[in-house]
Amino acid sequence: MSTIGESSNPLSRFMSDESNAINASSGPERSHVGEVVESSTTELVAEARQLHGAPSFGQFVRVDSEVPIVGIVFNVFTHSIEPNRRPTAYGKTEDELRLEQPQIFELLRTEFQALVIGYLDEMGPVQILPPQPARIHSFVHVCSEDQIRAFTHTDDYMRCILNTVKVPTDELLIAALRQTMRAHGGDRAYLVRMGKELSRLLGDDYDRLSSIVRRAAY
Amino acid sequence: MAKRENGTGVYKSLRGQEIGVITRGSLVEGLEMKLDARQNIEDMKAGKFVVIEGDKNDFFSMVTDMRLDANNQEVLLHPPRQEDELLRQVLSGTSTYNIVSLRPMLMMPKGADGDEGPRPVKAIPSHFSQVQDAMEEDVAKIFGREGDEQGKYFSIGSPLDMDTPVCIDMVRFAERSNGIFGKTGTGKSFLTRLALCGLIHFDKAVNLIFDMHNEYGFKAMKETGQSNSTFVKGLKQLFGERVAIFSLDPQSTRARGVQPDHEVYISYDQVTVDDVATLQDELKLNPTAVESAYLVYAIYKDRWLRTLLAQEGPDVEEFAKEIGAHPGSLVALHRKLKRLENFPFMVQKGHEDGDVVDRIMEYLDRGINVVLEFGQQTSMLCYLLVANIISRRIHEMYVKKSERFYSTQKPEDQPRQLMITIEEAHKFLNPSAAKQTIFGTIAREMRKYYVSLLVVDQRPSGIDDEVLSQIGTRITALLNDEKDIQAVLTGVSGTDGLRSVLASLDSKQQALVIGHAVPMPVVIKTREYGAQFYRDMGCLDDVPPAERRAQVEKKTNALYGDN
Ligand SMILES: Nc1ncnc2c1ncn2[C@@H]1O[C@H](COP(=O)(O)OP(=O)(O)O)[C@@H](O)[C@H]1O
Ligand SMILES: [Mg+2]
Numbered sequence: 001m002s003t004i005g006e007s008s009n010p011l012s013r014f015m016s017d018e019s020n021a022i023n024a025s026s027g028p029e030r031s032h033v034g035e036v037v038e039s040s041t042t043e044l045v046a047e048a049r050q051l052h053g054a055p056s057f058g059q060f061v062r063v064d065s066e067v068p069i070v071g072i073v074f075n076v077f078t079h080s081i082e083p084n085r086r087p088t089a090y091g092k093t094e095d096e097l098r099l100e101q102p103q104i105f106e107l108l109r110t111e112f113q114a115l116v117i118g119y120l121d122e123m124g125p126v127q128i129l130p131p132q133p134a135r136i137h138s139f140v141h142v143c144s145e146d147q148i149r150a151f152t153h154t155d156d157y158m159r160c161i162l163n164t165v166k167v168p169t170d171e172l173l174i175a176a177l178r179q180t181m182r183a184h185g186g187d188r189a190y191l192v193r194m195g196k197e198l199s200r201l202l203g204d205d206y207d208r209l210s211s212i213v214r215r216a217a218y
Numbered sequence: 219m220a221k222r223e224n225g226t227g228v229y230k231s232l233r234g235q236e237i238g239v240i241t242r243g244s245l246v247e248g249l250e251m252k253l254d255a256r257q258n259i260e261d262m263k264a265g266k267f268v269v270i271e272g273d274k275n276d277f278f279s280m281v282t283d284m285r286l287d288a289n290n291q292e293v294l295l296h297p298p299r300q301e302d303e304l305l306r307q308v309l310s311g312t313s314t315y316n317i318v319s320l321r322p323m324l325m326m327p328k329g330a331d332g333d334e335g336p337r338p339v340k341a342i343p344s345h346f347s348q349v350q351d352a353m354e355e356d357v358a359k360i361f362g363r364e365g366d367e368q369g370k371y372f373s374i375g376s377p378l379d380m381d382t383p384v385c386i387d388m389v390r391f392a393e394r395s396n397g398i399f400g401k402t403g404t405g406k407s408f409l410t411r412l413a414l415c416g417l418i419h420f421d422k423a424v425n426l427i428f429d430m431h432n433e434y435g436f437k438a439m440k441e442t443g444q445s446n447s448t449f450v451k452g453l454k455q456l457f458g459e460r461v462a463i464f465s466l467d468p469q470s471t472r473a474r475g476v477q478p479d480h481e482v483y484i485s486y487d488q489v490t491v492d493d494v495a496t497l498q499d500e501l502k503l504n505p506t507a508v509e510s511a512y513l514v515y516a517i518y519k520d521r522w523l524r525t526l527l528a529q530e531g532p533d534v535e536e537f538a539k540e541i542g543a544h545p546g547s548l549v550a551l552h553r554k555l556k557r558l559e560n561f562p563f564m565v566q567k568g569h570e571d572g573d574v575v576d577r578i579m580e581y582l583d584r585g586i587n588v589v590l591e592f593g594q595q596t597s598m599l600c601y602l603l604v605a606n607i608i609s610r611r612i613h614e615m616y617v618k619k620s621e622r623f624y625s626t627q628k629p630e631d632q633p634r635q636l637m638i639t640i641e642e643a644h645k646f647l648n649p650s651a652a653k654q655t656i657f658g659t660i661a662r663e664m665r666k667y668y669v670s671l672l673v674v675d676q677r678p679s680g681i682d683d684e685v686l687s688q689i690g691t692r693i694t695a696l697l698n699d700e701k702d703i704q705a706v707l708t709g710v711s712g713t714d715g716l717r718s719v720l721a722s723l724d725s726k727q728q729a730l731v732i733g734h735a736v737p738m739p740v741v742i743k744t745r746e747y748g749a750q751f752y753r754d755m756g757c758l759d760d761v762p763p764a765e766r767r768a769q770v771e772k773k774t775n776a777l778y779g780d781n
Pocket of ligand 1 (some may be wrong): 400403747
């Protein structure tokens with residue numbers, strides 16, 4: 001977190017006000033939702049700040065680093081931090097368990113994986129993989145609607161998703177489209193435009209196209 | 219039209235919205251445009267006037283056909299359901315798209331002015347050239363603007379879906395024979411009246427109009443779609459002194475509220491054998507009957523018809539023997555020609571008013587247009603007979619005048635260009651008649667003798683090919699019959715597209731204009747023949763007095779200066 005807090009930072013227009021403010025004060029309530037624990041050029045793993053507190057599937061996230069990196073969450077999982085201690089079933093509600101056995105929650109962590117789709121530079125969103133991956137321990141924020149809009153103005157994010165083999169492509173596309181739709185104020189024309197791009201990207205696959213479009217609009 | 223750099227290095231067209239891009243095509247077969255997904259295919263009407271913006275040229279083109287297409291059979295097998303509006307929107311322009319066929323008609327170098335005007339198409343635009351709606355300026359650049367100094371351009375309508383006037387070049391129009399075609403009720407008579415108004419208003423030709431249905435002189439019916447019909451003004455009402463009404467049926471003319479300038483009588487001695495020969499079809503005469511008419515003529519000359527008709531039934535055979543004609547044929551000829559005696563305008567001797575043809579000629583010489591009304595005499599036989607007799611003699615006079623002009627070469631001897639309007643033209647100009655009637659001769663000899671034709675017909679396929687190919691400008695309303703369409707397009711190159719355009723015109727007030735008087739074929743919505751038009755033609759009858767005074771003042775000022 002070297003340059004981000006400075007007010008002269010050219011990237012500040014891509015940071016939500018609240019995150020700037022928090023970075024400046026470095027107070028106890030931080031706005032980040034996770035912290036990078038594994039990082040590569042194409043994807044990253046972050047630990048959620050709170051148990052079960054990961055951003056949703058398909059959400060756009062931004063990693064604070066020298067060049068802020070943008071990704072889409074494509075997997076969320078919660079597991080035990082002790083390799084040999086698998087959680088076992090207790091037959092109680094979560095509230096009862098929190099009262100009786102609070103320590104077991106201490107041993108659980110929520111993590112999420114994000115697909116890197118680009119980064120932000122002085123000029124605005126760049127739909128290219130960043131030159132360097134995110135640094136471990138960088139904070140991860142949920143993108144503001146402005147950022148999502150800027151990033152999804154073109155169809156490149158869909159191409160990124162389609163080009164990845166590891167993710168549930170169609171589901172992720174649908175979730176991402178629904179996110180962006182919201183950021184674009186539910187503008188149907190936008191969905192139509194993206195649908196057309198998608199039709200081009202999918203080539204001849206009419207069946208897949210119609211299924212994605214239908215579910216994204218649901 | 220030039221492009222303007224908009225500061226970002228991107229060149230932007232100055233025309234309106236792009237309607238598509240060129241994707242394929244050839245010079246011979248025309249071009250194909252992929253319609254922009256935002257455009258509705260239903261707005262692309264056949265005959266629409268569009269501009270393709272190439273790199274170096276603008277190509278002025280006509281929409282000739284359109285097609286729905288899909289890049290994927292799957293889509294067609296499982297079309298989106300009716301309620302799946304979104305998917306249909308997504309597919310439109312991507313998987314399913316529309317192809318519009320364009321026929322470039324003219325090209326013009328970009329940024330060209332005046333002298334580098336439109337030229338015939340010898341190139342095609344490159345891939346993905348933008349296609350745009352034509353603008354007012356484009357239309358004016360190609361077709362000219364009414365109100366030019368020479369009074370050359372006369373607006374006869376506007377392109378489909380546009381309000382800009384399309385003009386025809388009246389000088390070129392008057393130079394050659396012209397045709398107005400279309401099914402019954404498509405607006406032929408209205409178009410003809412418009413064209414005549416143009417010729418008279420801009421004084422480009424003097425007209426002789428054989429007005430079979432009394433629609434051109436004084437008041438004509440206008441169908442309104444309801445039971446009550448209204449009337450529109452005739453040429454006499456619009457141009458007053460410059461138009462004279464001749465009538466074969468003065469009673470009927472008077473009944474319509476106007477005193478004919480001249481009543482028409484035709485004496486038997488004015489009828490030549492050739493005139494009768496042109497009635498062969500109508501009278502169902504066989505060639506030997508015509509032969510025997512020549513025999514009668516050989517002996518009695520001008521009085522041949524009078525003499526023949528003077529014979530009573532039984533005497534005709536005797537008469538035939540006397541002159542050495544075949545009795546059967548002469549009896550048939552006699553019987554059939556007896557029909558002429560039923561025409562009230564046929565008289566024994568020349569009328570005291572003098573010869574009607576001389577009268578007409580006098581008027582024409584003074585630049586006064588002649589409308590010859592037939593009144594109740596609406597039989598084809600009558601129309602053919604009268605039009606032939608009169609036109610033949612007028613033509614003779616014009617030939618003499620022209621010859622004189624050619625020998626003296628004095629400008630004052632130059633005859634006024636004459637245009638003769640005939641309806642049901644196929645009756646005069648069918649392959650057999652065209653060889654005999656004077657009209658065939660006029661059509662073929664072109665402008666040599668300063669006479670040309672304006673033929674009005676609903677069955678152009680009945681007209682002789684050779685005559686058709688001499689027709690300079692063709693104004694064609696809707697035609698359905700394949701043969702008729704073919705006939706109208708005789709001698710026009712690149713007609714494939716025009717065929718579909720012709721067949722898809724509206725059933726009223728739309729026409730395709732091709733030929734000598736327009737630089738490129740164009741589909742028009744015919745100019746409204748009504749109050750505004752009357753005013754444009756300088757007829758102020760219906761204008762409120764105050765406004766009329768103002769207009770007259772304006773004109774006087776223009777003539778004599780303000781003070
Ligand atoms: N230019 C026009 N202006 C006004 N009305 C027109 C015009 N052209 C056609 N119409 C309408 O169409 C009807 C038929 O036209 P008309 O010229 O009589 O057809 P046609 O001579 O081909 O049988 C007219 O009565 C009139 O109502
Ligand atoms: Mg008519």
